[in-house]
Amino acid sequence: MxxxxxxxxxxxxxxxxxxxxxxxxxxxxxxxxxxxxxxxxxxxxxxxxxxxxxxxxxxxxxxxxxxxxxxxxxxxxxxxxxxxxQIQKQETAFSIINKIAHIQKTAIDYTKSLQDYQQIERVTKLINNATIIYVFTDGINHQIGCEFKYMMARIGKKVEVAKDDFWVALNCLKSGEQPLAIYINHREHNLALLEKIKRNHKVGIKSIAITGYINSTFETCCQEIISIPTGMSYSDLAPVTYTTAIHYILNIIVGCVIATNYSASGQKLNAYTDLSSQ
The missing domain is CATH 1.10.10.10 (Winged helix-like DNA-binding domain superfamily/Winged helix DNA-binding domain)
Known part of the structure; x- marks a missing residue:
């Protein structure tokens, strides 16, 4: 006993x-x-x-x-x-409504506890200084990258969800470009992404990683590493945990960019709103 x-x-x-x-x-x-x-x-x-x-x-x-x-x-x-x-046998809609709410709140609370306010300020500065931001994702994270691109476009910040990393590296060699790469990763052994990070590092692209897994490639090649929970691997609802965490971090970044460029962001947002209403 x-x-x-x-x-x-x-x-x-x-x-x-x-x-x-x-x-x-x-x-x-x-x-x-x-x-x-x-x-x-x-x-x-x-x-x-x-x-x-x-x-x-x-x-x-x-x-x-x-x-x-x-x-x-x-x-x-x-x-x-x-x-x-975990989804249990014969769960009701009521219990699932509460379970998802609990998981998302837990993910946000835990993600918040992992954050360093000074790091978020440094990340915001990197983004403000960039002329273009390339988001590198895979799988379910691709859609999150597209949503981030849309949110940043509304406040006048150029973001591309990268498809061809070799083209990105070549494009970033242009004079006058100040590119920034954001890597979104929730898998422990994402070898394809690690190769992209190494290639971009060789041409001097500054980088931010949003990840639940830390290894030497991230530490060597990225200026900042933002930690997130990855979700319980054995859970049916693991994607809810890490997508909630990633959304939360990206929303924080957008909010900080707006706050540090309040007048310009407001003007861009008003112009975008006017264009959308036509």
Missing amino acids: SIIVKLEEKKDFSATERKIADYILDNKEEILHLTIRELAQATYTGTSTVMRLIKKVYDGSFSDFKVDLAFEFHNLQREDQYEQF
């Missing part, structure tokens, strides 16, 4: 031991960093009482108890995530 189950069942626990067990279960992250004395202080008990409880659920030292408890918490979290990110 697992440690967690024993703590939840509280078999033959005294009232004080029940309080300690509840504290451990309610403070999963904190408990892993506490000493036995600190746990006793947090629960207003004594070290001997804490150790007596540990002996009822675990055969070993307090340090080993925390290691094995952490392992159980980790596995339990993976099981919970599997339930949350």
Whole structure:
């Protein structure tokens, strides 16, 4: 029987031991960093009482108890995530509506936590300085690149979704061009994209990567690497996670470009709106 189950069942626990067990279960992250004395202080008990409880659920030292408890918490979290990110048999429209909302909110919250505000400012500067932006994508990310091109066009920024990377490299050798490449990647072994990155780096194209996977090619060839979650590979809904994360990052970039070029972006947007209404 697992440690967690024993703590939840509280078999033959005294009232004080029940309080300690509840504290451990309610403070999963904190408990892993506490000493036995600190746990006793947090629960207003004594070290001997804490150790007596540990002996009822675990055969070993307090340090080993925390290691094995952490392992159980980790596995339990993976099981919970599997339930949350997988379509279950005979799910209703109501449950799927809530599940998708939960996945997208989780993806955005996690993506936000990965971001460095100073990095986003540096990325915005790179984009503002570029005369043309080439977006390199594959698969499902191609459509996201097209949507980014449309959003940037509305504020007067030239973006192309690259199809022929060799032509891009040649075109960027023209005098006066200040190209920027954005690589969107959610696959761990995207060898074709890595080759494009290397080729563009050789001709001096500055680059930004939006990716969940970091390797030497990204680190060597890209000025900035923006991290995103890639989605759980075993989940039916993994694409929801990484496409939500990519959209969120690109929307942030668009927003920052508008903010740093407010007057010019507003004029371009008004002109675009007038043209669209004709």
